Amino acid sequence: MLRRLFSPEDAELALYLNLIAEEPRVIARRAAMPVDDTARRLEAMEEKGLIYGVQREGKAPQYGALQFVVGFWEGQVNRLSPELVQDFEEYNLTAFNPDIWKKAPQLRVVPVGESISAQSEAMPYERVEELARAHDTFSVTNCICRQEMHVLGRGCDKPLESCLGFGSVAAGITRSGRGRAISREEALGILHRAEESGLVAQPANAKEALFICTCCGCCCGVLRSVKRFPKPASLISSAFVATLDASSCRGCGTCETRCQMEALSVHDGVATLDLDRPPRRRPGLL
Numbered sequence: 001m002l003r004r005l006f007s008p009e010d011a012e013l014a015l016y017l018n019l020i021a022e023e024p025r026v027i028a029r030r031a032a033m034p035v036d037d038t039a040r041r042l043e044a045m046e047e048k049g050l051i052y053g054v055q056r057e058g059k060a061p062q063y064g065a066l067q068f069v070v071g072f073w074e075g076q077v078n079r080l081s082p083e084l085v086q087d088f089e090e091y092n093l094t095a096f097n098p099d100i101w102k103k104a105p106q107l108r109v110v111p112v113g114e115s116i117s118a119q120s121e122a123m124p125y126e127r128v129e130e131l132a133r134a135h136d137t138f139s140v141t142n143c144i145c146r147q148e149m150h151v152l153g154r155g156c157d158k159p160l161e162s163c164l165g166f167g168s169v170a171a172g173i174t175r176s177g178r179g180r181a182i183s184r185e186e187a188l189g190i191l192h193r194a195e196e197s198g199l200v201a202q203p204a205n206a207k208e209a210l211f212i213c214t215c216c217g218c219c220c221g222v223l224r225s226v227k228r229f230p231k232p233a234s235l236i237s238s239a240f241v242a243t244l245d246a247s248s249c250r251g252c253g254t255c256e257t258r259c260q261m262e263a264l265s266v267h268d269g270v271a272t273l274d275l276d277r278p279p280r281r282r283p284g285l286l
Contacts, residue, residue: 001084005050005084013033013041014050014051017063021053024060027063039061042063045063046063048075049176049178050066051072052064074144078142082152089148098235101235102234104205105235105236105237107205107222108204108237109240110131131209133184135184137167138165138166138170138181139164139170139173140163140164141161141179142160142161142162143215145215145221146158156216158197159199162190162213162214164212165179165211166211191214197214197216198257199215199216200214200217200220200260223261233276251271262277
């Protein structure tokens with residue numbers, strides 16, 4: 001995968017980047033390269049989705065290293081090849097380490113808002129609408145996971161343009177052409193559509209999340225991976241627990257089709273819930 005994405009020259013320069021973004025002159029000094037050449041190559045690497053860039057008005061651009069997922073894999077949205085997808089699928093089968101994910105999952109699960117009514121004024125970072133309203137700059141991109149499944153001929157009918165970016169992430173996505181700038185109102189509309197489509201809202205596992213993925217259990221790399229294990233609830237970070245009121249169940253089966261973890265099923269006209277499957281709170285991960 002690295003050979004498909006990075007030229008040898010790009011890979012060598014990437015080794016001199018830190019996770020905290022720095023100006024080209026700093027990176028150039030560390031790499032013993034001319035500043036102008038370094039700046040040009042860093043800009044080109046950002047356009048390829050291999051690193052991230054930050055541009056503030058009146059200041060020199062800054063660049064930093066990206067991890068693979070969530071990172072420069074998502075940077076390949078709209079440019080996937082069948083060969084790259086096959087490599088990723090092979091890698092994904094062995095790379096997901098549940099012991100590491102239990103300690104510090106990169107994503108968490110929050111309610112979109114309409115299906116859960118919670119008194120969470122003390123935890124605004126647990127409400128997807130509050131996460132969005134905390135920002136002024138927004139972007140939307142296609143979901144790379146659904147694009148990947150479409151390349152394999154296994155795509156679903158969920159909305160493709162559905163991944164939201166905020167703040168510096170939104171600015172970088174728009175600048176690189178991987179997505180488009182949108183208003184706050186359109187961002188909130190996309191979240192509303194996610195609820196209607198039964199998608200799972202997964203922001204970064206941080207209070208100040210700079211992106212929100214709206215995921216389905218058939219395409220999302222994270223949800224597909226955790227579903228392979230007997231108790232996916234132990235791998236997912238969430239402050240919410242699914243509950244079932246059997247007395248109000250009409251046996252319509254809507255919950256069975258909407259649950260992306262396949263934790264709900266209908267037997268003899270009544271829904272049942274397997275609490276080993278849905279996300280449960282793991283203290284200390286937020």
